[in-house]
Amino acid sequence: MKPITLKDIALELNISVTTASKALKGYSDVSDSTRLAVLNLAKKLNYSPNSVAINLRTKQTKTIGVIIPTIVHQFFSKVIDGIIEEAEKQGYFVITLQSNEDFEFEKKQLQLLMQKRVDGILISLSNQTQQCEHLNEILQKDVPIVLFDKINKLVNCSKVYIDDQKAAYDAVTYLIEKGYRRIAHFRGSLTPQNSIDRFLGYRKALTEHGIDFDPSLVYLCDNNDDFNDGYTNAQKLLKEQPNVDAIFAITDLIAVGILKCFNENGIKIPEDIAVFGFSDWFMSSVVSPTLSSVIQPGFEMGRKATEILIDEIKNLNNKTSYSFQNVILPTSLVIRNST
Amino acid sequence: MKPITLKDIALELNISVTTASKALKGYSDVSDSTRLAVLNLAKKLNYSPNSVAINLRTKQTKTIGVIIPTIVHQFFSKVIDGIIEEAEKQGYFVITLQSNEDFEFEKKQLQLLMQKRVDGILISLSNQTQQCEHLNEILQKDVPIVLFDKINKLVNCSKVYIDDQKAAYDAVTYLIEKGYRRIAHFRGSLTPQNSIDRFLGYRKALTEHGIDFDPSLVYLCDNNDDFNDGYTNAQKLLKEQPNVDAIFAITDLIAVGILKCFNENGIKIPEDIAVFGFSDWFMSSVVSPTLSSVIQPGFEMGRKATEILIDEIKNLNNKTSYSFQNVILPTSLVIRNST
DNA sequence: TTGTATGCGTTATCAA
DNA sequence: TTGATAACGCATACAA
DSSP states (O other), rough: OOOHHHHHHHHHHHHHHHHHHHHHHTOOOOHHHHHOOOHHHHHHHHHOHHHHHHHHHHHHOOOEEEEEEEOOOOOHHHHHHHHHHHHHHHEEEEEEEOTTTOHHHHHHHHHHHHHTOOOOEEEEOTTTTTOOOHHHHHHHTTOOOOSSSSSOOSSSSEEEEEEEHHHHHHHHHHHHOOOSSEEEEEESSSHHHHHHHHHHHHHHHHTTTTOOOOOGEEEOOOOOOHHHHHHHHHHHHHHOOOOEEEEESSSSSHHHHHHHHHTTTTTOOTTOOEEEOOOOOOOGGGSSSSBBBEEEEEHHHHHHHHHHHHHHHHHHTTOOOOOOOOEEEEEEEETTTTT | OOOOOHHHHHHHTTTTTHHHHHHHTTTTSOOOOHHHHHHHHHHHHOOOOOOOHHHHHHTTTEEEEEEEOSSSOOOHHHHHHHHHHHHHHTTEEEEEEEEOHHHHHHHHHHHHHTTTTEEEEEEOOTTTOOOHHHHHHHHTTTTTTTSSSSTTTTTSSEEEEEEEHHHHHHHHHHHHHOOOSSEEEEEEEEESHHHHHHHHHHHHHHTTTTTOOOOGGGEEEOOHHHHHHHHHHHHHHHOOOOOTOOEEEEEHHHHHHHHHHHHHTTTTTTTTOOOEBOOOOOGGGBSSSSSSSEEOOHHHHHHHHHHHHHHHHHHHHHHHOOOOEEEEEEEEEEOOOOO
């Protein structure tokens, strides 16, 4: 069964396609009688305008593309949830792709979205992504991009993220105020901005509270396999640093890996060693002990980024000038039994 | 900066749009010299064909729509992962929408996808969905649908799912063979097929092993809030059924809610009461005690459903006839410390 | 080997 | 008030 077109309606009513189109769009220069006839027939035939044709004419697809490093990831799921909700509210569709934390793949996905002629792009950069020429090229083509979560400050576009440095500072400060002194940090890869910022926040909290920063207490988790990274580095730490009394982990998944290792080795949490996570995944509220963490507003991040992106798309269409936004969403701590 | 079109290329080379088009598509009736010229210029100008125009001509959007009840859900995340991977391999994009377990909303989302002229639809039905006229209408319009996970057997289309009854039977049989006798079931809503099937598998396992089915041991979790449903019903069970020695829960999230309640009340798991989950979320391997569960192949389910859908799309285009597939993916048990 | 004409479905422009 | 025409960008049948 082929979809009904304006032509079908026009033919049946013995009018022109133009008139049918005008009637459906509520133009004033159509007589009431024809308008009614068109509207009725359209309803009867269940007419639904061909959005592809409209896209071709208007040069808009009412579709936005999203690229995230990983789909199966609670934080990004929440972000996508926010994106889809806001997009739908504004009549946009969402195409989702993942970069698998691979720079080349990220570039390819962007190309696909450009070929698809999406109206705008939301992207959280892969850990491998350092230079951002691929983004600049797209921006030059007047396709707006909004970076979220894993951003690059040098790209000239809007961004929605959290203050990772402050969030980490807050978490570590909490530990210090609780009396912990020898605090290790399980950090992420060396290049991503939020990995760097969380590390800086950790170091700043230490030094500002009169605790010497000791590089040997920083463990690198960059195998893109957080849970096991946490687990194996925790084993290492137990051997190398017996007098550590707390760990600030860059993600909850790493923290949960640490918990597993400690539980297996009879280390009491938080009595022997406290553990602080980051992101507040649901899991963290049900592990043993329950994990203290940083609340990162994923849904709101997705929602806000989408709102900004669609605003920019609209401004671009209206040729209204606009300036890029830098939105920093607030974070907070949730204290549970691991600290 | 406007995108380059065939017209631009043709103009610059003083040839017709047709020839440019043919050259790029590798038609044989183009001289080597012009072909080369076109190819070079296209590369130089970074030409990328306008897919919207192609969509309009070919009446294909190379896009499939996906509707799931909830985005923030580990199982569905895995399914989406499989869908996106297979779709991309075959050159298709994926638009994701969620029904929020609401029948009316599900219908609306389907309408949106139809307006968008997607080539096919993958859907896991909402718990509220009982009649499926909305799906039949779409199938009549020659837009293929593949149902997955939460299916309705009466719809005449391909389906990919697991044998919920057998999976539940296996889990409960395991409990019985372990020596548990008074086994409760925390079931899902009354209408969804997989909720019914898991219940039937539970009952069948009991009766086939000579244990009387006792309806008072079945607790209904239908508030669409699994974790809390599990938690509160576990409290109820502790009061009402002190001599239950095992629980088979319809989802891991419910099972984890049960664990929380039992841990808080000093109930030893599995000594006092064993707990069996369903779906094998990552969480289940890190809670205390670790949770036995049914492994449900989410990624493969998404991948396979997509493969079938795209096959049907292609057959439809070639006017090749085909028959609907009924794929039942295997499940298995993972035994941990809760049983 | 190349190009003209036509159409995909819609809408803006302009003439009737 | 209505409709013929053109255009969006591409691809095909057919003519040259």
